[in-house]
Amino acid sequence: MIKIYTISGYEEVGKNMTAVGYSNGGREEVVIMDMGIMLDRVLIHEDTNIQKFSDKELQRLGAIPDDKILWKGGKNRKVVAITLTHGHLDHIGAIGKLGPHYPDVPIYGTPYTIKLAKSEVKSEEYFEVKNPMYETEYGEIVQVSENLAIEFVRSTHSIPQASMVVVHTPEGAVVHTGDFKFDNNSPLGEKPDYKRLKELGKEGVKVLIAESTRVAEPTKTPSERVAQMLLEDFFLYEGRDEVGLIATTFASHIARLQELIWLANEMGRQAVLVGRSLAKYAGIAKQLGLIKMKGARAVRSPNAVRKVLKEVSQARENYLLIVTGHQGEPGAVLTRMADGELYDIGGRDTVVFSAGTIPNPINLAQRYKLETKLRMKGVRMIKDMHVSGHASREDHRYLLRMLNPENIVPAHGDFRMLTHYAELAEEEGYLIGRDVFVSRNGYTVDIR
Ligand SMILES: [Zn+2]
Incomplete structure (x- = not known):
């Protein structure tokens, strides 16, 4: 039986x-x-x-x-x-x-x-x-x-x-x-x-x-190729005039991270992955040949994160930051940025959410808090650049x-x-x- x-x-x-x-x-x-x-x-x-x-x-x-x-x-x-x-x-x-x-x-x-x-x-x-x-x-x-x-x-x-x-x-x-x-x-x-x-x-x-x-x-459900098209349509066009560009997505979503790294290279920017979980998932994927990190770098230790974000904030037009915190999780990089820590995020910055909101009350509340803080600082937000x-x-x-x-x-x-x-x-x-x-x-x- x-x-x-x-x-x-x-x-x-x-x-x-x-x-x-x-x-x-x-x-x-x-x-x-x-x-x-x-x-x-x-x-x-x-x-x-x-x-x-x-x-x-x-x-x-x-x-x-x-x-x-x-x-x-x-x-x-x-x-x-x-x-x-x-x-x-x-x-x-x-x-x-x-x-x-x-x-x-x-x-x-x-x-x-x-x-x-x-x-x-x-x-x-x-x-x-x-x-x-x-x-x-x-x-x-x-x-x-x-x-x-x-x-x-x-x-x-x-x-x-x-x-x-x-x-x-x-x-x-x-x-x-x-x-x-x-x-x-x-x-x-x-x-x-x-x-x-x-x-x-x-x-x-x-x-x-x-x-x-x-x-x-x-x-x-649409293919991941559709999410790529959404991102390419936003990032790659002649009229683009963004200064600071910050993208956030699931750390384990290697296909999405690869696309963001590729886009950074196409734009002549350096992709910088910031946060412990991003460094972990991408690092293991790299060992297995599942992601190419060419042109990109990943930082995980608190000191390295502080140092790199200071460097980026002084020449934002040269970078695409890829950060943790798309659900507004406490302690994640984007959440801390919105709180005015680590990086003076503001009117020159655009945040691209390449993730949906996970529909449970805690995520919804945390994400609402995050977006409200970003809006108060004058940050431009592009949401839902994502497929399930x-x-x-x-x-x-x-x-x-x-x-x-x-x-x-x-x-x-x-x-x-x-x-x-x-x-x-x-x-x-x-x-x-x-x-x-x-x-x-x-x-x-x-x-x-
Ligand atoms: Zn799953």
Whole structure:
């Protein structure tokens, strides 16, 4: 029998964790998919250093998954592998706290994902995390127990090397989409592996666990190429007369960072990446050859940041600053600039937001505060130079038709998003309660 443990990420966007169990009468073998964190639950409390928190404290705050369902009846169950769909913190940010619950169980992911996971674990201060970590190539099938094997299938998202994770069981495949959209013109040269997805559909998919974040949007999500066009249309034209240019985007969005660096070079400016997380994600991407930093530089230490911003402020027309803080996060570079720290931002400066606002009340409030402060200083703002990394309804419909799964468990969203997915599935001939199962955090779905 196959069991889907809908541990977390089924009542919110954030702190994702799912597990797949298989047993044929004997001891149940379990594969975990993702261990994410939900940062806004912690940001409510100021001056928090998450690295120093225990698993219990963070679970009490609702910031990381409560995985006790995997502990109940633990003797009859064996966790054999932890898989990571991609490197975003809402998928890997809780490894430092929850990895030790499954000591010695190996963690698998694509190279970029595993390198980010290792950097998470390195900054962990409460636990020592000893799980071995393995970089897995697309297409490789790894036998992780007597009955179960795992496979990573190439997909596209707003971070490099995102995957759909397949757990092969004697009763058929269980496919977890991870976060994805179908980007057929990805500037990183990555394309979804449609061939393999179609093969899996033919071989037989027992269960599809599908992200639901944007399934209510009745469209197909535009390619990252469209975001590039938005940026090129703004930055590259003869009439341009900006002095100070400041762009802000997701630090892990390597394709977007590459585009901004390219634009800086085209404009004859130097791209300067400012902030710890930008330096981290770009640095690891550079090691793997996923980004070319030619003409650009990255600064991370507080002293270097202060020094470089002073230098830039004296000759703004020579630079494109790329900074953290697009959601108005406290402590991020743009937030501090708006507070009058680090750089005298004002009427000569233009800020380009290459990111949407993440729609939860804390982000909305922080972003509102940031924009108000910038406006008061006379800063010009260009917003929404962005496309989403999440599948819309028609990407999802295409996937459903390719995989033709027997059962569906919508994931990665609040109740409303999960039911929107169920509605799409019903359009495709499924029936809620029969072969589509809307679950909650901490419950299981038994597949018979
Ligand atoms: Zn993601």
